[in-house]
Amino acid sequence: MKIITIANQKGGVGKSALSLHIAFYLHELGKKVVFIDLDPQGNSSSVLGKTDFQAVASASSLFQDNFSLDMPLPHAVLLKGDASLVNNLDIKLFVQNMNQLIKSIDDETICIVDTAPTASALQIAPLIVSDSVVSPIELESFSIAGIASILNTLNNIKEQYNPRLNFLGIVPNRVKGVSHRQLTLLEQLRTSYSQYLLDPEFKINERQAIPEALDQGIPVWRLGKTSARDVGKEMKAVVSKIYQSI
Ligand SMILES: Nc1ncnc2c1ncn2[C@@H]1O[C@H](COP(=O)(O)OP(=O)(O)OP(=O)(O)O)[C@@H](O)[C@H]1O
Numbered sequence: 001m002k003i004i005t006i007a008n009q010k011g012g013v014g015k016s017a018l019s020l021h022i023a024f025y026l027h028e029l030g031k032k033v034v035f036i037d038l039d040p041q042g043n044s045s046s047v048l049g050k051t052d053f054q055a056v057a058s059a060s061s062l063f064q065d066n067f068s069l070d071m072p073l074p075h076a077v078l079l080k081g082d083a084s085l086v087n088n089l090d091i092k093l094f095v096q097n098m099n100q101l102i103k104s105i106d107d108e109t110i111c112i113v114d115t116a117p118t119a120s121a122l123q124i125a126p127l128i129v130s131d132s133v134v135s136p137i138e139l140e141s142f143s144i145a146g147i148a149s150i151l152n153t154l155n156n157i158k159e160q161y162n163p164r165l166n167f168l169g170i171v172p173n174r175v176k177g178v179s180h181r182q183l184t185l186l187e188q189l190r191t192s193y194s195q196y197l198l199d200p201e202f203k204i205n206e207r208q209a210i211p212e213a214l215d216q217g218i219p220v221w222r223l224g225k226t227s228a229r230d231v232g233k234e235m236k237a238v239v240s241k242i243y244q245s246i
């Protein structure tokens with residue numbers, strides 16, 4: 001099982017939207033997917049509840065003793081985020097349980113971990129066991145310090161716990177094409193931080209079609225509305241690049 005984590009300590013930048021679209025994309029390709037929702041808000045779990053993903057356990061059980069899943073797993077698996085993902089977050093147990101899962105699930109299966117907007121075990125723990133990580137950012141909240149902080153956290157994890165962690169890069173999301181300030185920031189990002197971007201050409205615009213599609217439990221490229229066409233293409237370009245890179 002290969003693991004990709006979607007991480008950024010900032011809230012509302014599109015971690016869940018991106019995680020879900022990676023899951024939809026892989027599912028459409030016929031891949032086996034395990035989606036772990038490490039957010040007590042459970043936003044992604046609500047969306048996947050409208051799809052054929054099957055909730056087999058709560059994600060909080062990964063932090064507990066005696067974790068096990070009935071094998072074989074369904075094709076599209078959800079470990080649900082719930083309110084109990086707040087207390088007793090034992091990182092050691094999480095790593096042990098994940099290592100056991102990695103051993104018992106084939107290499108073709110891809111595990112996607114959506115994380116909570118906190119600098120807690122809910123961000124650190126999955127990075128310790130992940131093969132790769134990707135970080136959506138919002139240009140509204142863009143600051144050199146913000147990116148430096150993401151890179152700093154990832155470097156610490158790499159040095160201390162997981163040398164094989166591969167940073168796929170930053171994805172600018174919720175880009176407001178009419179905002180001169182945002183377009184200037186995007187240019188700056190492409191100039192100064194090009195090597196940290198998933199792809200210097202890629203971004204995802206701010207479009208209502210994204211929450212609308214997620215509300216229906218479908219990817220934005222399936223919404224079938226003219227207003228969703230461009231952002232559908234942008235999202236697909238991002239997730240297919242992520243798939244090629246993991
Ligand atoms: N490109 C976009 N255009 C418009 N809306 C978007 C876009 N990306 C995400 N959203 C919406 O913005 C809201 C916040 O996005 P999302 O939940 O993915 O962020 P998050 O980083 O997971 O937030 P949290 O840190 O709270 O978990 C959601 O309603 C989502 O559907």
Ligand SMILES: [Mg+2]
Pocket residue numbers: 015016017039043044114115
């Ligand atoms: Mg989220």
